[in-house]
Amino acid sequence: MLSSLAAELRQSLSILQKQEIQTASEVLSGALGKSAAVPIGDDCAAIPDGDGYLLLAAEGMLPELVEADPWFAGWSAVMVNVSDIAAMGGRAIAVVDAIWSQSRETELIWAGMTAAARTYSVPIVGGHTNCHSPYSALAVAILGRARQLITSFDARAGDALLLASDFRGKPHPSYPFWNAATDRDPAELRQALAILPHLAEAGLCAAGKDVSMGGILGTLLMLLETSGCGAVLDLDQIPCPPELSLNHWLITFPSYGFLLSVSPHQVAAVRACFQQQGLRCEQVGKVQAEPELLLRSASESLVFWDFRQQPLTGFRH
Numbered sequence: 001m002l003s004s005l006a007a008e009l010r011q012s013l014s015i016l017q018k019q020e021i022q023t024a025s026e027v028l029s030g031a032l033g034k035s036a037a038v039p040i041g042d043d044c045a046a047i048p049d050g051d052g053y054l055l056l057a058a059e060g061m062l063p064e065l066v067e068a069d070p071w072f073a074g075w076s077a078v079m080v081n082v083s084d085i086a087a088m089g090g091r092a093i094a095v096v097d098a099i100w101s102q103s104r105e106t107e108l109i110w111a112g113m114t115a116a117a118r119t120y121s122v123p124i125v126g127g128h129t130n131c132h133s134p135y136s137a138l139a140v141a142i143l144g145r146a147r148q149l150i151t152s153f154d155a156r157a158g159d160a161l162l163l164a165s166d167f168r169g170k171p172h173p174s175y176p177f178w179n180a181a182t183d184r185d186p187a188e189l190r191q192a193l194a195i196l197p198h199l200a201e202a203g204l205c206a207a208g209k210d211v212s213m214g215g216i217l218g219t220l221l222m223l224l225e226t227s228g229c230g231a232v233l234d235l236d237q238i239p240c241p242p243e244l245s246l247n248h249w250l251i252t253f254p255s256y257g258f259l260l261s262v263s264p265h266q267v268a269a270v271r272a273c274f275q276q277q278g279l280r281c282e283q284v285g286k287v288q289a290e291p292e293l294l295l296r297s298a299s300e301s302l303v304f305w306d307f308r309q310q311p312l313t314g315f316r317h
Contacts, residue, residue, distance in 0.1 A: 002235075002300040005247060010304070012251045015218045018312055025314030041226050041315025042152045043084040043209055044144070053149060057084040058141035065175065066109070066136045072172075072182075074112025077140040079181055079255065080212075082120045085144035086193040087210035087258060088151065089200030092120065092144045097127035100137040109138060119186040120193070148200040154207035155227035155261035161285035162267065163216065164274045166192065166256040167241045176215070178241065178254045188277070192256060195273050204266050204273075211257030216250050217293075219259050221305055221312045224293060227261070228316060230307070233285040235297040261287055 009015065028040050038046040044057040059080045066073040078095060085092045097113060099106055106129075117124050122142070169180030181189060199205040207227065211219045216238065224230055240249045256279070262270050267283060274281035288294075291307040305312070 021313035078116035081142035090146035208260035
């Protein structure tokens with residue numbers, strides 16, 4: 001039943017943790033945040049620069065992932081940052097890292113980071129290392145540049161919601177992660193990311209986000225909140241890898257996944273850009289003015305989230 005699925009998803013840790021971002025929005029939504037030329041709350045900070053924008057972002061890895069699978073944590077730290085840059089219509093320039101460890105044995109973390117840096121053709125140009133920490137931790141920051149932006153603030157009522165993903169992968173054995181990256185041809189991965197700046201520069205898409213650790217639902221909620229609107233999400237239209245249930249897929253980080261808010265007359269052109277590279281891109285819903293997320297399946301529908309009663313991150317249009 002849709003009601004039991006919704007109840008399960010509302011208690012998902014990946015969605016609940018997004019509410020912790022309110023600790024930042026409470027501070028940055030004031031005068032300090034309003035001094036930014038581009039609104040705060042997106043995948044990257046966008047800083048006007050000549051005829052485009054510098055993009056700046058950072059990601060921290062889960063400490064348990066760093067401990068249990070240091071190579072994969074290193075890889076993921078670079079990959080998720082590159083995805084954030086692409087999600088805003090940009091191309092990555094360089095990354096820096098911060099590694100805190102209990103000893104000098106950080107070879108696996110470095111091996112994962114350098115493998116991803118080579119794959120995505122983005123150099124590691126500096127950072128910070130501490131080998132006398134009481135715990136292990138890893139964070140990576142990235143710099144990129146965009147000529148035209150895809151933002152989280154520009155979804156409009158009437159837009160189609162498109163989900164782009166890559167099913168040529170496999171589930172991680174221990175984490176809600178669909179791995180469509182580590183065993184793939186690097187040129188294919190770079191070409192897939194290059195679709196996003198092409199869409200921005202061609203005027204085909206102005207709003208969207210990469211699907212983060214909040215999964216499809218958590219990412220959509222963040223997009224709607226920052227754009228000040230709502231949506232109808234048709235669960236029956238969401239493509240799902242055969243290895244996963246829809247429940248699991250909705251809260252999985254897909255390694256390559258983007259939610260895009262696209263004008264109806266641009267849908268066919270946007271879908272074609274992904275399909276030409278063997279990627280899935282389907283319309284899964286529609287943006288609406290009412291500030292709530294409505295889930296629909298077969299003949300059932302229910303309000304999953306009402307922003308008038310419950311904020312998510314606190315960053316608003």
